[in-house]
Amino acid sequence: AIRVTQSPSSLSASTGDRVTVTCRASQAISDYLAWYQQKPGKPPKLIIYAASTLQPGVPSRFSGSGYGTDFTLTISRLQSEDFATYYCQHYYGYPRTFGQGTRVEIK
């Protein structure tokens, strides 16, 4: 099974900061990678798919990049509503595994 390893597990940042989360797949997965945002007590929300395609309605301060095994989620200017946990997930076949999550906290 393909494993996805996410880092860091948590980070502290301030409003307006640029934030980067990385995800590494254990084998090449083309661009079959999605990112989700989850706030406490809520279901996850799809924000990026195909490594870099923004889901409609998601602010443009979110961006994704990468191909093969290494991927990045970037929030260009962190806003208060962005404090949440972010998960990457591959969909290059089954099982469709998630990364361990990155909790973005207020500094």
Added chain:
Amino acid sequence: EVQLAESGGGLVQPGGSLKLSCAASGFPFNTYGLSWVRQAPGTGLEWVTSISDSGTTTHYADSVKGRFTISRDNSKDTLFLHLTNVRSEDTAVYFCAKDRTIGVSGQIFESWGQGTLVTVSS
């Protein structure tokens, strides 16, 4: 607007059974694959199982294979998850999710329900 509403969660004893339901609306139910994803308390997300639009193809995580069964009733726009021989490690919030095909065969979790909590305890 896509809506997914899970129900059927609750307390179940180890070795017991439970059937979860997910009522869907706002999209042509019989043209989309569906999945169950769970989240144990304080932990991350784990894909559990998926079913194709027609119901003929299913996939399971190794952790639940042989114990859980996914099914759907396209006449009632409802997805099911039958849990049997449950273990303490099955304690989690169970989310149903609408799949969307990306590329040739990739499936992402495009929309999610609010989840239903299953607690396995004696």
